[in-house]
Amino acid sequence: MLLEDQVALVTGAGSGIGRAIALRFAEVGARVAVNDLLDERADAxxxxxxxxxxxxxxxxxxxxxxxxxxxxxxxxxxxxxxLDIVVNNAGALFLEPHVIANMEAQAAERAATGTVSTPLEATRTLEEGIWRRTFGIHVDGTFHCTRDALKVMEVCRSGSIINIASVAGLSGLAGAPDYSAAKAAIIGFTKAVAREVGPFGIRVNAIAPGFVDTPLLDELPASVRAGIVAQTPLGRMGTTEEIAATALFLADPSSAFYTGQVFSPNGGYVV
Ligand SMILES: NC(=O)c1ccc[n+]([C@@H]2O[C@H](COP(=O)([O-])OP(=O)(O)OC[C@H]3O[C@@H](n4cnc5c(N)ncnc54)[C@H](O)[C@@H]3O)[C@@H](O)[C@H]2O)c1
Structure with missing residues (x-):
């Protein structure tokens, strides 16, 4: 089997993309350490x-x-x-109720007139605590797990670290400045660490998925989802299995010459 005898840690694996990655890795022989903030999700x-x-x-x-x-x-x-593989996947998207309402208003205006007059009011009202929590989960979390993984991987002189970024970190997502900045930071971190540890046989890559239907997007109104799909050339959101397939490629030896790269399965949302 592809990942026979390998040990993988997947963070935020109790739901959505992380869960799909954990299941796929286990299916091809890896022993999987299933991390989540919530015990019951990891246990399930x-x-x-x-x-x-x-x-x-x-x-x-x-x-x-x-x-x-x-x-x-x-x-x-x-x-x-x-420890052979780490997937830094844990994440959260905090959208305040007024921002969601303004997104919905903008979607309606766009559909009716093609223009927008309602401000999103996301950045100027963003609470410092939310900004810090977003960075804490995504950026600090990725740093913490990478730091501890390298202690093991540098001794073995092998390993694959896969950081889950987002199209938000590539092109920016209006309404989520904290999330977009954190995802862009993860991409910079990925590239720096890839250069640092490449000589020691460790590969570090990022996946920047487009929109995938998971609980992370539960708060997005139907009109906003429809707008996202309309802007996606393939005309749909992605599936968690499609992101897991990219993660498996980056974990297994067929990607042995890839490091410091950003893979973006996004249906053409960003080209
Ligand atoms: N769904 C999308 O459209 C999409 C697109 C691009 C990137 N992403 C990214 O993919 C990753 C997974 O998201 P998802 O869509 O599967 O979301 P999800 O909400 O289904 O799963 C995220 C999981 O992370 C866990 N988590 C949150 N904070 C944590 C913490 N501090 N420590 C440990 N676990 C924590 C949650 O409990 C949850 O189980 C995230 O990094 C997200 O930003 C998602």
Whole structure:
């Protein structure tokens, strides 16, 4: 099997894209450490993997907390004693109610007149706490798990780190300045670490998915979703399995000459 004998850590694997990646990796032979902020979500995915005959361990932790991440690594490394793949996937999108309402108003205006007069009011009203929490989960979380993974991977002189960015980090997403900035930061981090650790046999790449129908987008009104689909040449949102297929490519040896790259399965939303 493609990932036989390999150990993978997937953060935020209790839902959506992370769950699909964890299930796919386990299906092709990896032992998967399933991280999530919420214990019950991690446990449910572990149960799903085990029911299908795979091997998995729940390692619930808030990845924005560096000390907690170190404890998580110690826990699963004590049991499994190796780490080959890390997918930094944990994420959240915080949209304030007035921004969602303004997005909806803009979508209606665009449909009716082709122009927009309602301001989104996302950036000038963004609370500092939300800005920090977004960076904490996405940027600090990616840094914490990468830092601890490298301690193991540099000794083995091998490993693949896959950071989940977003089209928001490539082209900007109006209404989500914090999220867009955090995703762009993850891309810069990916490139810097790829240059640093390449000589030691470790590859670091990013995936910048387009819109994928997961609970992350639950708050988006139907009109905003329709607008996204209309701007996507392939005329639909992506599936979690499609993103998992990209992650599997970056985890397995067929991508051995790729590092520091950003892969964007996005249906043509960004070209
Ligand atoms: N859905 C999309 O359209 C889309 C597009 C591009 C990028 N992404 C990115 O893909 C990743 C996965 O998103 P998703 O769409 O599957 O969302 P999701 O909400 O379905 O899953 C995210 C998971 O991350 C967990 N999580 C949140 N904060 C955490 C923390 N501090 N520590 C550990 N786990 C935490 C949540 O509990 C949740 O289970 C995110 O990084 C997201 O930004 C999503």
């Amino acid at each position: 995915v572990v149960a799903e993997i085990q029911a299908a005959g795979g091997q998995a361990m729940a390692v619930p932790t808030d990845v924005s907390d560096g000390r907690a991440v170190l404890k998580m690594f110690t826990r699963f490394l004590t049991l499994w004693d190796r």
